Amino acid sequence: MDKTLLVPVFLPLIVGFVLLFLPNKMKSVSRALTLIISVITFILGIKIFTGGISSFAWPILQLDNVNLELLLNVTPLGKFVLLFAMGFGLLIALYSLKSQATNDERRAPNIYYGAILITIGGSAGILLSNHLLFLLIFWEIVTTSLYLLITTGGRNSNFAATKSFAMIGASDAAFMLGVFMVWALSGTFVISDISLTTTSALTIIAFLLLMVAAITKAGAMPLHTWLPTSGEYAPASVMALLPAAIDKLLGIYLLVIIVREIFILESVALSIVLAIIGTATIIIAAMIAIVQHNIKKLLAYSAISQVGYMVLGIATMTPVGFAGAVFHMLNNAIYKCCLFLGAGAVEEQTGTAEMDELGGLGKKMPLTFVAFLIAALSVSGIPPFNGFVSKWMVYQGVIQMGAEQTSVAANLWPIWLIVAIFGSAITLAYSVKIIHSVFLSRLPSDLKDVKEVSLPMKIPCIILASLCVLFGVFYKQLLEWFIYPALNIEPGTAIFGTWESGLATILIAVGIGLGVLIWFVGKLSKMVRIVPTWTCGEVQTNEQMTVPGTHFYKTVSSMGGLKQLYAGQEKGHFDTYNQGGKIGLALTDFLRWLHSGVLPMYLTWVTLGLLVIIFIVCEIR
């Protein structure tokens, strides 16, 4: 019995709940408390990670012969994810010290801080729970805190918050049903005791229900649409904490748990389902991302697209695929968090996240630029950054699946591989677009006075960007310390195509150095001549001449066939939320039409009801 396990779960939950109800004037108190508690939980995360296996049991409720016990267990995977989840919590708490979202009293800063703490505690609960029902409880708590956090995004965020809660709430309902089906089938809620083989229809349904919960939280298609909507309106720090980092960690954690621990996948169809979800998510979300003009919305689609790689890695059912998926989950959380924080810094200093109104900020915000650039190159899978390694491992997983397995999903491996690699190319394309239109390009005249953000907002970006480099270069050590133990994979058996990151990094660094040298030589020798553009006699100053990033890939969106799809997507025709809502409203309208308000009509219902009930109760045959 290790009572310290209770602290990272309940300390933030309880304090967070209290903070929700504090008056707005006490925001400095909640700010200090949030920072202190996130430091404590991070330290505990380290302690749990380095410590051994321990557990804690606390009987909560005895229902008839069903024992609901709060079982907290340290598992290898759980403690690894916990360490990083607590780390992200701390970074966001630090970033929020100066962020505008928390200084505007109308945006309810106390709800913001309270919900951040609830998120931290809830995710610790999810990662430590060994009881499915309590996992579900903490899961719903995290969903609720996401809702509260999005509502702090100002006055237009109410729609985004409602949509997110409704969609994730629907997946939570699926989760609940799945949990109860697993319980009915296996007779226990304790995760480590469950092992169901997916041979019967019921087990397959249970698996699908749990899978829906996992991929909705992670943001994979087709249940992803809450993510871009909230990306547009929620504060950037909220997007960085939840959808970009913790929701990914939790969603993929759950997916790994259900695939590896709870179920033994025997059904061929299920790995095809996972592979299709994975590849479709990669390619479709990336295609939508390249035509976006709002940084946060583009990043949200990018976040969706990256989930595809993780799902695909898990779908391969190979050790290297799993390791790649989990490593990509971690890497993606790191660089996507960094990108959102960078976007938040830009939005904070300029007041906008629309690419059309931005440009040339590289010189004004150099540190943010460098951090953003590194993260953007990581997401595109450029060596030697971390994104490259994990994508490379997922590709290997796909190849290995094709080589070793004989199922239909395995025979289709070239399709998965090609789509995944093509998706990576599109990722590079939209990264270039965002870097160009925000940081390069030409500085608009109204942004002349923009300054770099303050220190507490810079530090998280710098830490995350350095992690991108470190995890990419020293990937072997990292895999051996973190990923292989977490997944119980023998080191050396998994990855077969290694690359010498050290030498390559030196060569790349030398190449960049040479490039810089050439640039300087060119600049010093004054061989570049800057003159006004000649436009047939009309005077155009150089200030007016820009290459807007928003014009990139316009040809893609006007291509035949794609054009209609893009238009439909823009109108929300492919949005599960909109379509589900339409069906629900049609039913509601029918029922409302029945309730005409005419008394005789109601009396008729009573009479009919009476007749039916007499038939039933008197058992007239």
Added chain:
Amino acid sequence: MSIPLPVFIAIPLVTAFVLPIFGKKGKDAATVLANLATISLLVLAVASIGQSGVYEIGKWSIPLGINLVLDGLSSLLLLAISVVASAAMLFSARYMEQYTAKAKYLSLFLLMVAGMNGVVLSGDIFNLFVFLEIASLASYALVGFGCEHEELEASFKYMVLGSIGSIFILFAVALVYGNTGSLNMAYIGKAIRDSGLNAGLSFAMALFVVGFGLKAALMPFHAWLPDAHPSAPAPISAMLSGILIKTLGIYALARVVFNVFGVSVSIGWLLVVLGLLSMVAGAFLAIGQGDFKRLLAYSSISQIGYVVLGIGLGGLILARAGNNISTEQLGWASLAILGGLFHLVNHAVYKSLLFLTSGSVQMSTGTRQLKQMGGLAEKLPFTRATCTLASASIVGIPPFSGFWSKLILVVAAVQAGFYWIAAIIVFVSLCTLIMYLKVQRYVFLGELPENLQQIKENRGSMLVAMVFLACLCALMGLLVLVPCLKQSILEPAVKVLTDGLEYSAIVMKM
């Protein structure tokens, strides 16, 4: 020391008749007196937990005389009635300043409470009907208290349908008397246990189900509720949705079906189906509403469905097993009934709180239309906090109370093998989530309209009432989580229903 049972009826009844004397000038004194009455009822109800007993009026022993019976189920309901009544009465102190004739209002309010306490305590079926009529008549008048066109229409519809329900009940009472020769529930139960049901009694049972179903607003007998509940003044809406439909409808139905007639498989199924129908249709209708209180009213229909489902499921399991019931099946049945009754108590607290917050919003903004509000979170912080807490409970967000009661219902359904019922319960919770997200979105979030820039939070007694219920809302989960509370409050009530026809023997021994 045991509490003399008539006190529960006498206090509100006597106060109700004293109050009109105060007239217009003494309305503050009348308010204080009425609040004292409800609070003393709350204290008495808390003191009565764990007690049981029979009181014979005028020392006439049954079956000659009339008796009052206090058992686990009655004391659970007494507690719920007095909690909601105290909060609503406290809220009225300030809220009803908008209306004239406050003393009459208070008097009617207490009459309704007296009627409900009477229904819950009565051991005599005809007296149950009399108290039910007292409470109903008071509520017809209270629904139309505003005397506006819409309110009077709602009151009229409510009265017509309510009277039909009462007539069915009265007719059924007459049939029962004709067939068993007794009006005392214990004696009727004994007669039915000894000689079984004949055609006349079965018909009476059907009439009881329809009559109490009308009072409980089960689909398809619900049509009066969405008009009546929104039209009443907010504290009365809280009373009606919070407790009246449960006392006059669910309690009476459960008492008659389980303890007097004995539950059969067909009745069990009937209750389950009525419950499910109310849950699903009520939820869909609620989502489509644009009027704050109307949405809450439809949501009440949906939530009542849960209660009836839980009780019906328990009855179904009991009836299927018959006399040689195994302890396992008894456990399932108890669990289902526990879920239903716990949901009843939870719903009493959070729905009355939601209606009170809707009243606070209406008083500040002057409207009930969701689309005409927005951004009230900054202006009405306390109303927002309490409303959000109540919404979190009703939606079933852990660790609030609604989650536990739905969880118990789902566990019971899965254990008894009704997976599809579990699926419907979860689906309806999702619909509930969507309707309360709608409330949050349109009322408290978003843009504050121009004409509402100047509004202020309602303080004073209204705030105290809301905060009191909100604290209860946050703590209600403890009723099942803390074993000693569960054993002293909920389990005796469950046992009354699972004992079924043993009721008569238990009452006669007391």
